[in-house]
Amino acid sequence: MDTALPSGANAREHAVLLRRVHDALLTGRPQPAPLRPVIEDSWGRMRQFGIDPDSAPPPRMARLDELQRYRDASPISEVLPLIRRSLVSVADEAEHIMLVTDASGQVLWREGSRRMRAVGDRVGLVEGAYWNEGSVGTNAIGTALVVGRPLQVYSAEHYVRSLHALTCACAPVHDPRDGRLLGAIDVTGPVSTVHPTTLALVNAVAQLAEAHLQGLHHAHLERLRSVAAPLLAGLSRPALVVDDAGWTAAAVHMEPVRRVLLPKNCESGNVWLPALGECALEPLPGGWLIRPGPEDRAVPSTVTLDLTRPGSATVSVAGDSGAWSQRLSPRHTELLLLLAVHRDGRSGTQLSHDVFGSDQHVVTVRAELSRVRRNLGGVIESRPYRFSDDVRVRVLSPESPLDLLPGSSAPGVRELRRRVSSEDLFDRSGR
Known part of the structure; x- marks a missing residue:
């Protein structure tokens, strides 16, 4: 997990150092210390977005009727009572607020300390506000949603100066069935209250929420199984x-x-x-x-890998009988992207190097591709692994190369980020 305080560091002294780093990087002077890689990468995205650290606009807001619709549609609403029981009393006692967002970074629920709610009102950390990176700059919610893992952001690690008085810890919540991003849980408080265990607590609650969602899924399948049992028996x-x-x-x-x-x-x-x-x-x-029915060897004519929304990749297949779409886990996204680029195919060893940087994970690669092939029968071939020659493959990539699977550290994906800025590898969204 990405905690903000180095081991043994004094919180106040580290905040002073971060402000000096912030000033140096934004004025072009040599920086007194390096930023954490996850923060440095995020700041690079901020410069591409053109966000002004001194006069950033207020976050985009949803209308009240839209907010309620998003709440009703969020799978996290099913585990909201569990999240509240686990965090609200802790946040209230520690002068923090607890926030739950959807996958786009929109704050759906906010509870906790009255004092911190007032602070949140001043900086726009309110229900209905979008706290993704493109709206408010580097922050625990937006950046954790981009990289897809728990993250703490402290003081001047926030790109926008008006947020330097805050410390935030956030953990994404994924659908336990397929790994797709559902949203995030965040705890935010005054900068003086920073503590590494806050991130561990938030992450534990996010994992508990995912486990509860898994239990609800199994219960639903069991009910459906009971309903269908007499029919299947005949x-x-x-x-x-x-x-x-x-x-x-x-x-x-x-x-x-x-x-x-x-x-x-x-x-x-x-x-x-x-x-x-x-x-x-x-x-x-x-x-x-x-x-x-009888086996049909026909395959869809087009496969589209949509990577335009970080953390929410999908694969769609289309043919004469219609179109199908499925959310992808981060690992399956990496593998399908690599196969889309290498249309001649990749061996298990090559993909192990592409994804893990060594040839020691061939068994893992084969197991993951076996799952992909079960879902996309007729689309992915083996020996070598490749898309079928009869299929047209389209990859919709984000406008910025930095947003191409930003949470992936796979060597093959990192190489694609370098190449995509200078080559027309993919179809582009919005063009």
Whole structure:
């Protein structure tokens, strides 16, 4: 975890040093000490965004009706009581505030110390405000959402000077089913209260929330399994039952897949599904009955890897029977990006070097690609690993090379960041 205070450092003296580093870097003078790499990278993004550290505009705000809609749509709302029980009393006693955001950095809920709520009001740290990096500069919420891991930001590590009086600790919350980013939990307080254990506490609560979401998912699948059991018992041909998001609850006369990519605006009838081929879909309460038909070797004509939103990569496949889209975990995003660039294919050893920097992780690479291939049947080939020759592959990349999987430290991805600024490797968003 990225804690802000070096081991054994005096908090007040470190804050003074950070202010000197902040002044030096913004005026072009030699800096008295290096920034943490995660902060230095974020400041590079701030310069590209053109954010003024002395007169940054107030954060963008959502309307009240929009805020309620975002709250209702957030999966984190299902575990909000657990988060409140774990953090609100602690935040209140320590003169902090607790915040919960969505994946875009919008503050959905804020609770805690009255004194710190007043401070938050002055800097725009309020419900409905967007605290992503592009809105308010380097901060624990926005930067943790970009890099996808727990992060503490202290004093003058904030790019905007008006935030130097704050210390913040934030941990992202991911969907335990597929790793997609759901939002974040943050605790913010006065700079004088900085402590490394704050980040550990926030991260523990985020992990607890993810575990609870996993339990809710399993409970839903169990209910769906019970509903479908009498129907499946009477079938003599392969079939499976999935929930509305395509997660498998039960299967008969076939090897179950973990998840099926369902068409957008799914309707009953015959459709082609990745990994299964031609299938018949029938609605069930809370899910679908899928009956695979005769094997169909057709594959989608286009695969689109969308990397335009850091932390929320998706892969979409499109063919004659419709289109399907799936969120990607960080590791699967890295692997699909590398295969999209290397259309001639990569061996397991090459991908191990691309992702881990050594050939000691070939087994891990093969296991991850096995999961990818189960979800994208007919799209990814092996020996070597590659996209099928019949498939058109599009990669939608962010405008700035620095935003190309900014949370990835994989050597192959870092090399792509250097190349993408000088070569037209990908389709660009908005062009």
